[in-house]
Amino acid sequence: MKKFVLLAFIVMAVAQWTVPLTMLWSRTTVLKKGTKIKLRTGPVDPADIFKGRYIYLSFPGENISLKTVKEYENGQEVFATFDTISNGYSKINTISSRPPANSQVYLKVKVVYASKGPAGRTSLKVDYPFDQYYMEESKAPKAERIYRDSAAFADKTYALVSIYRGESVLEGVYVNGIRIEELLP
Amino acid sequence: MSKQLIRDLDELTRRNVISTETAVAITKYYDEKRQGDSGRLTLILGILGALLLGSGIILILAHNWDDLSKTTRTIIAFIPLLGGQTLSLYSLMRQKGNRGWIESTAIVLFFGVAATISLLAQIYQISGGLPSFLLTWIFLSLPIVYIMPSSVVSLLVLVLATWYVILTGYDYSAADKYPGASLYRYLLIVLALVPHYFTLLRSRGRNAFHWHNWVFACSALIVLGSFVPSSYGNEILPWIAYMSLGGIFYMAGKHALLKDEHLFLNPFRLLALPTMVGILIFWTFPSPWDRISTPARFSDLMGFPFSYLVILLFGAYLFLLVRPMIKNRRSTNDPVSLSSLLFAVCTVTLMNLSNVAMLVFNFWVLVIGIVYLRRGIEKDHLGILNLGLLVIAALVIVRFFDTGISFLWRGLFFILTGAGFFVFNLMIIKNRKKKIQTVDR
Numbered sequence: 001m002k003k004f005v006l007l008a009f010i011v012m013a014v015a016q017w018t019v020p021l022t023m024l025w026s027r028t029t030v031l032k033k034g035t036k037i038k039l040r041t042g043p044v045d046p047a048d049i050f051k052g053r054y055i056y057l058s059f060p061g062e063n064i065s066l067k068t069v070k071e072y073e074n075g076q077e078v079f080a081t082f083d084t085i086s087n088g089y090s091k092i093n094t095i096s097s098r099p100p101a102n103s104q105v106y107l108k109v110k111v112v113y114a115s116k117g118p119a120g121r122t123s124l125k126v127d128y129p130f131d132q133y134y135m136e137e138s139k140a141p142k143a144e145r146i147y148r149d150s151a152a153f154a155d156k157t158y159a160l161v162s163i164y165r166g167e168s169v170l171e172g173v174y175v176n177g178i179r180i181e182e183l184l185p
Numbered sequence: 186m187s188k189q190l191i192r193d194l195d196e197l198t199r200r201n202v203i204s205t206e207t208a209v210a211i212t213k214y215y216d217e218k219r220q221g222d223s224g225r226l227t228l229i230l231g232i233l234g235a236l237l238l239g240s241g242i243i244l245i246l247a248h249n250w251d252d253l254s255k256t257t258r259t260i261i262a263f264i265p266l267l268g269g270q271t272l273s274l275y276s277l278m279r280q281k282g283n284r285g286w287i288e289s290t291a292i293v294l295f296f297g298v299a300a301t302i303s304l305l306a307q308i309y310q311i312s313g314g315l316p317s318f319l320l321t322w323i324f325l326s327l328p329i330v331y332i333m334p335s336s337v338v339s340l341l342v343l344v345l346a347t348w349y350v351i352l353t354g355y356d357y358s359a360a361d362k363y364p365g366a367s368l369y370r371y372l373l374i375v376l377a378l379v380p381h382y383f384t385l386l387r388s389r390g391r392n393a394f395h396w397h398n399w400v401f402a403c404s405a406l407i408v409l410g411s412f413v414p415s416s417y418g419n420e421i422l423p424w425i426a427y428m429s430l431g432g433i434f435y436m437a438g439k440h441a442l443l444k445d446e447h448l449f450l451n452p453f454r455l456l457a458l459p460t461m462v463g464i465l466i467f468w469t470f471p472s473p474w475d476r477i478s479t480p481a482r483f484s485d486l487m488g489f490p491f492s493y494l495v496i497l498l499f500g501a502y503l504f505l506l507v508r509p510m511i512k513n514r515r516s517t518n519d520p521v522s523l524s525s526l527l528f529a530v531c532t533v534t535l536m537n538l539s540n541v542a543m544l545v546f547n548f549w550v551l552v553i554g555i556v557y558l559r560r561g562i563e564k565d566h567l568g569i570l571n572l573g574l575l576v577i578a579a580l581v582i583v584r585f586f587d588t589g590i591s592f593l594w595r596g597l598f599f600i601l602t603g604a605g606f607f608v609f610n611l612m613i614i615k616n617r618k619k620k621i622q623t624v625d626r
Contacts, residue, residue: 005332009277012328013270019321020266020301024259027309134307136251170310181251 030169034162035105037082037090039128041157041173054132055143057159057173061091064124065117070097072114072124079106079166080126089158095124099166108166130161130170135181143173143180190215231285232337235292255308262304269297273333291335298325319349323374330381336393339381340400346374347404354411365490368412375401386442395450398443402452405430406460412491420477421532422486422495424464425525429498431460432525436505448568461524462550462576466583468532469546474539499529520552550580558609565616570609578602 041057072078072095081100083093100106109126117123135143156176162169173180194208203211242265253261272290280286299322306313323345330339353367385394409430413423438444438454448455467473486492502525510516517523527549535542554577561570581602 005277008328008332009274012332015328016266016270016298016325019325020263020305023302023305023309023311027305027311130310130312132310132312134310139251170312 026167027169030162030164030167031171033104034164034167034169036160036162036171037084038088038158038160038174039091040089041159054134055173057131057133059128059131059159062112062126062128064092064095064126065121066095066124067119067121070122071116072097072111072122074111074113076111077108078111078126080109081106082163092126095126104165105163106166107163107168128168130159130168133159133170133173133180139181139184142184228285228288231289232292235289236296238293258308259305262301262308265297265300265304266294267297269294273329277333287333288335288337291329291333291338292341294329295326295335295338295341298322316349316352319345319352320370323349327374327377330378334381334384336381336385336397339378339393340396342374343378343397343400343404346371347407350408350411354408365412365414368490368494371408395446395452399452402434402456406456412494414489414491417486417489417491420473421536422492424468424473425529425532426491426495426498428461428464428525428528429495429502431457431464432502432522433498433505435461435522436502458521458572458576461521461528462553462579465524465528465546465550466579468528469543469550469580469583471539471543474536474542477536499525502526520549520556524549524553547580547584550576554580558605562609562613565613567610567613570613571606574602574606574609577605 039059039061041059076097078095078097079099080092081094081103082090082105084090094100107128109128112125112127114122114124157174159173160171162171175183191212194203194211197203198205198208269290273294276283276286276290299318302318302321305311306318323342326338326342326345329335330342350367350371382394382397385397406427409426410423417423434453435457438451438457443451443453506517506522506526527545531542531545535545554573554575557569557573557576559573561567561573581599585599
């Protein structure tokens with residue numbers, strides 16, 4: 001085999017390893033160094049529940065109202081910091097177009113829409129980068145049914161997320177403190 | 186070689202119809218052809234086997250997935266990539282001339298790349314959209330096309346590129362943050378595959394060449410519409426783009442490499458006619474004319490990459506149309522090749538005289554049908570004749586829904602067209618029978 005072809009193959013192989021290894025490295029860094037926050041999840045949309053392997057998550061905290069003079073465009077990537085509120089849940093505290101200089105605990109989110117309100121407030125809807133929770137094929141529909149039947153847990157469902165320097169890893173979905181997989185029969 | 190053919194060759198040799206050397210040459214030809222066929226069969230079976238093997242392994246792993254630790258799952262996630270690369274390297278080093286091995290292992294590697302990335306995304310709950318995953322998959326797979334080399338992977342990359350554009354281009358809810366982004370990426374990917382396409386032209390791969398023509402032609406027709414920005418201020422230019430693409434396809438179908446091929450091996454020609462005739466027929470209805478709003482200003486349109494694409498396509502079509510006329514010093518008598526030009530001129534100049542334009546398009550489609558009909562009769566070709574009749578029938582059928590024409594006239598048109606099918610087909614069949622009888626005498 002020509003040396004050139006072998007060399008080209010090696011370069012290609014290295015590139016093909018680089019992408020998944022980079023993904024792995026960035027995720028394990030977030031898990032090791034990140035701060036865990038709890039984000040309340042809203043009812044899962046049954047119409048979109050399961051196209052094969054995952055459940056959709058929606059987060060009421062994605063709708064925010066901020067006092068800001070800045071204008072944000074639809075689709076713009078911004079950086080969100082979080083505050084801890086009651087019951088240990090977190091919600092977005094500030095939004096900025098640049099990463100905060102004095103903190104590593106922030107998350108990159110996308111503006112879905114922004115509208116100016118009264119008194120210098122801006123209503124924003126943002127999209128978290130973790131709206132899908134992968135579960136084994138047969139488990140996700142059962143998980144969704146358990147959630148829907150347990151109306152009492154409606155305000156006790158949350159996603160546990162590690163965030164670090166804009167990146168995030170969704171560690172699990174919990175219903176009343178129990179991982180959703182453990183609730184399944 | 187079949188036993189019947191062997192017997193026929195013996196008989197022909199005994200009767201001195203053909204010489205012994207000719208009989209040997211014919212036998213040798215069919216033997217070589219059979220070997221080629223079985224080689225192709227091995228290749229196809231190898232490819233299918235690789236696909237099934239890969240899918241089966243993934244399904245088995247998926248069944249037991251939840252019981253494994255994260256570390257184990259991470260290690261397993263890299264197996265498809267490692268396996269694909271190992272097999273591909275083995276093919277390159279030990280099975281260089283074996284197309285079956287090369288293509289199969291290239292496909293395993295192609296899917297191995299995707300499997301590894303997907304598995305890691307599942308394990309670490311990485312949401313990322315399908316379009317960005319497809320783009321990563323495409324760019325990591327492009328080198329496989331040239332290094333192995335693999336025509337199947339080239340086709341798969343083109344399919345992925347089409348899928349990517351469908352996802353990004355037809356999503357009108359997405360903000361036009363980077364207008365033309367999907368267009369540039371698609372063109373980049375297609376350009377990256379062009380050198381491989383030319384090696385197919387020059388060397389051995391006629392099948393791969395035809396497959397590429399088919400996939401590219403279908404891909405281009407599918408993706409062109411997705412490049413129209415949601416805020417585009419002109420409704421005619423996209424149609425001119427499609428007509429220009431149809432015109433380019435039609436001219437490409439007449440190229441020396443393709444013009445003598447069977448129609449199903451000439452996708453450009455096969456797809457060009459229904460595209461152009463279909464668009465012309467659509468514009469014989471009043472509704473598209475009624476929907477045309479006042480076109481946006483030229484300077485505003487030039488802010489969209491799509492406008493440049495329209496100019497490029499129309500320019501390329503005109504070049505392909507005019508070049509043979511200049512070379513042969515005569516104009517064309519082929520109405521199909523002029524259809525795109527006619528459409529562009531009429532839609533732009535007759536926007537406020539839509540009735541005239543509709544009449545012109547009706548007439549033009551009829552002319553196309555009659556030209557094919559006549560050509561079919563002259564060449565004694567049922568296929569071409571019936572194609573001409575189909576074009577006329579299509580026009581008649583759509584006029585059936587045209588409430589501006591009375592029932593009587595519509596009925597008459599239907600009867601004439603239906604009768605035409607019978608009469609012209611019978612005419613050709615009778616002529617053929619006469620010719621056969623004359624030869625027998």
